[in-house]
Amino acid sequence: MPETHSPASTRPVLSVSNLTTALRQRDGGFQTIIDDITFDIAPKETLAIVGESGSGKSVTALSIMRLLGGKSSRISGRVELAGRNLLDLTEPQMRAIRGNDIAMIFQEPMTSLNPLMTVGAQITEVLIRHRGMTQTEARRESLHMLERVRIPEARARLDEYPHRLSGGMRQRVMIAMALVCKPRLLIADEPTTALDVTIQAQTLALMKILQEEEGMGILFITHDMGVVSEVADRTLVMLRGKAVERGSTAELFASPRHSYARALLAAVPTLGTMEGVALPQRFPAIDQVTGKAALPPPPVDTVSADEPPVLRVRNLTTRYAVGRRLIGGPKFAIHAVENVSFDLRKGETLALVGESGCGKSTLGRSVLRLVEPKSGEIQLQGTDIRKLDTTGLRRMRRSAQLIFQDPYASLDPRYRVGTTIAEPILAHGLASRAEAQERVARLLERVGLSADAANRYPHEFSGGQRQRISIARALSLEPAMIVADEAVSALDVSIKAQVLNLMLDLQESLRLAYLFISHDMAVVERISHRVAVMYLGEVVEIGPRNAVFGNPQHPYTRKLLAAVPKLEPSRRDRKPMLSNDEIPSPIRAAGYEPPKRSYRMAGTDHFVCEN
Template identity: 65%
Template sequence: MASPILSVSNLTTSFRVEGLWRPVVKGISFEIAPKETVAVVGESGSGKSVTALSIMRLTPPGSSKIEGSIKLSGKELLTLPEPEMRHIRGNEVAMIFQEPMTSLNPVLTIGFQIAEALILHRGLSRSEAEAETIRLLEKVRIPAAKSRFHEYPHRFSGGMRQRVMIAMALACKPKLLIADEPTTALDVTIQAQILELIKVLQEEEDMSVLFITHDMGVVAEIADRTVVMYNGQAVETGPTEDIFARPTHPYTRSLLSAVPKLGSMGGHTRPMRFPVVDRATGLSDVPTETSDTVAPASERPVLEVSGLTTRFEIRAGLLGGVKGRVHAVENVSFSLQSGETLALVGESGCGKSTTGRSVMRLIEPLSGSVLLDGEDVLKLDQRTLRDRRKRMQMIFQDPFASLNPRMNVGAAIAEPLIINGLATRSQAREKVAELLRRVGLLPDMASRFPHEFSGGQRQRICIARALAVEPRLIVADESVSALDVSVKAQVINLMLELQERMKLAYLFISHDMAVVERVSHRVAVMYLGEIVEIGPREAVFGNPQHPYTKRLLAAVPVPDPARRLEKRPVSNDEIKSPLRAPDYVPPVRQFREVSPGHAVMIWGQEWETQPAIAKVA
């Protein structure tokens, strides 16, 4: 058997906190063989990323210490002088970080940044480095690589920026690639592209990969072996197939049971709760279907959206004329009954969030109508709109950014009650205690500040604040996408429970197809600002008609290691731009009914080859 590329033995990483050393990684050991992919999986705070930074010796030198042994091809890294370690970083071991925009220098072109590594580590001349950079960009499937060499990071989409990071990591042909949550912030189709790309490049370059993630679907897709981390310790290690088929540790079982599986809703017409798992025992309850809360079709919908259009003008300089328009939302129509969840799905840039914000009038639409209980929100003056917003509330993706860090959570939840004159200060305190209990938190937590809570708890606080004014409609904009898998399950169960109890209507905006299948009654698929398919959840998922819907569903990672070696048809295209010339007139779209309530846009070749895009310098 070949000797391992990386051997980590009894690794302990501690940070100095208030004068004391606090271990964050506690005695973890694992090996990575040549050409092998090992996944380190666990939730936020489990010590995954600190393990990766310890291997690279990138933890802050004054306030951290690393103990144990880290050997790369038999060479001990922890005792190497810093100049030698600097030579190893990027040369023998390369790392891809979670957020490519913060890893790339915004004032340097992407070509210069990749060439810099080649000049520094491989001693190439400027012209040789440029030629090699173009070859690397082509290798990671960036179209028109030569012309994009001199472009800046902001000109690339998230998926293409991550490809640039992979090209930079591969520049010096490393023995080991460390990928720290490289697909977490990406859409499902882009995630599929990046995972497929890493697998192909690993094969071509004979490279070992340490893949860090909290997504068990991604683990099944890419890893030969898996290390499960919990509270800084490796609680289970073994071949990925064995861990999925026969998990022995309760925490591993809880992680696996909380993973939503696409296609698991066969036979269920209503949303399903996630199983609740006890981490200490690994035992889970039996997930149940929610009760039927959807108002009958004869009753007027809570929300009726018709012909909603939102565009953003692009001007040539401060005083220049309009040189193009972003058609963010184009002639979108749908309705939403009391007690119903309509999911808006699609990739970043498709117009989902803009639709939600336009419905709330946080963005002013160009045209259309938004009827809330029969009243057109778009025709209200600001004073009346402020009053009507009691009936419609929004939960945002980032709960920390949604809460005032200087205001305790009790005051944050009480604020809408007091501003709208719904309660006195003493009444508001009682209502806050009741709301905190309703979302599974303790009333005495009201005096704490947002930074004292976990991500999942902060999202519960945002839900409590949204419920304070007893709304009829809640727009949930990617409200669980930033959460760990088990916390995500808890928050979704809470939202389903509140919907049953309060007959809430949810406009659920997400790109996570497996979660959408679990929580929604109906689904609307958006592409370039337009709804291309809409219908009951079981019809859209069970019988997708539009090519884009099929592409979205095919890209979802399947938590089944047996299918890991299957080649999937993955498109390497960039998401097309919704930017149009000023004189562009959108075509009149026609829909056909596939089955009752299931409509799909009639498409030709034009859905793939969109009209000419306005050039913006």
């Protein structure tokens, strides 16, 4: 397939020719993962690589960066950066290039950030190593970059450790670290996966501005076709290690030629398609061979207002102490969740949306008492879980499970996948060991993996595959409620559709209740019954999905909806607008009590904060 070039420059920043990568298997042999890939990236140009998890997108990036082990991989072809073949360089020469001439933003920030070093120390290390700055100069530049990626309280965050930050803020730290040396080429592997829509829009605008200023080329790996339409000049579609289609983004979106490219576009959830539809809708089932979409079955109403709620939350408040006085306790407190109330019924999905750091994940953990609330009432199936002892909490967690945002951090790397999924089944005495293994095989197949995946370790899977394993583990106890914290954020569009359809199937057959935490507004519109919008720990708007999306009343809700990427490649030519508005901080002086909020009714079960 001939390579077409952008007119942005006559000489590419990166030229990849006939790249082929094979990885060593358990039997000692090698399996080809990347098969004869060729592409160029010009200065100021963005090439997007799209495809399903396991298609070879990330392995392509790791091959370019020479981050695959020499003994466990075989890489052939040419990878030229400014005329130098990176495959011929020594490891010390590559270390001088990584982070300086080529920077990479990885998909999972917690696997890339050192948990023993502060955020500031990790960014300044890059500047000292590659730019020869003093500690003072590097710290000043690091602070500036954190402010540019809109980290709230950036000066204080410099001295925080990664585990103290939300998933979205950790990803913004990774972006700041990658851009701080102004590289010639930026490889962005799912850089906005963990970001809410407003920060995603600002991050993409920042990357575009820096790209224009520095003449930087960008290799953008993603499964978000809306982002591709807004940022990519050209797009390369990968399937099972091969490039099956490439060309300008506008042409590919308007008239995809390969059936797989058509399938990818058909599976993309689009904001606004649920107008006037009362119940959650399954996604079309896409045949990846023909690219045809089979209409999903009609939805079934699984919610009854006559039944008591599965989860009842009243005036829930969770705060974290920050800083210590010599005498007298903490100096500050993070108001992560503040005076939140809602009900969640059997068969219902309540979606929590809002910016990273707004308290969504803390709220999800608080209702399961994985984080201890400061005050409020939490009733799960009529039981006040704040009064439960350790034994009671253990029994309660059979009825309520959590799907974590970062699958790699929640899967024990020492255990095979089958052991991890079987562990809760055996711990609760629900099956014998042999029966548990049979149940594990069925669960893996239900989430789109083969049964023999049970014998492999987490590091042997892609990010999307690891998330499916986490979902299988959460389903293993057949709970009444699941808190899904960005449960599908790491999945490509077609697998995301399959997993969400699976969740809706389970909800229909088992009347599961979902507390669905997400920044993907198109997905939220498709699968939720009700939506709660959070801002700085408080719910500013809550109501039926059609009411919140069709008639948003709070300014922040309207801002979130306006920031959602659209499948319109023509929008790519717009001049990026980078907001310098500072995100207010949730940190308050110890003892501070926020004013009591008042809500007005904007419609049936639709409430909006007025102050």
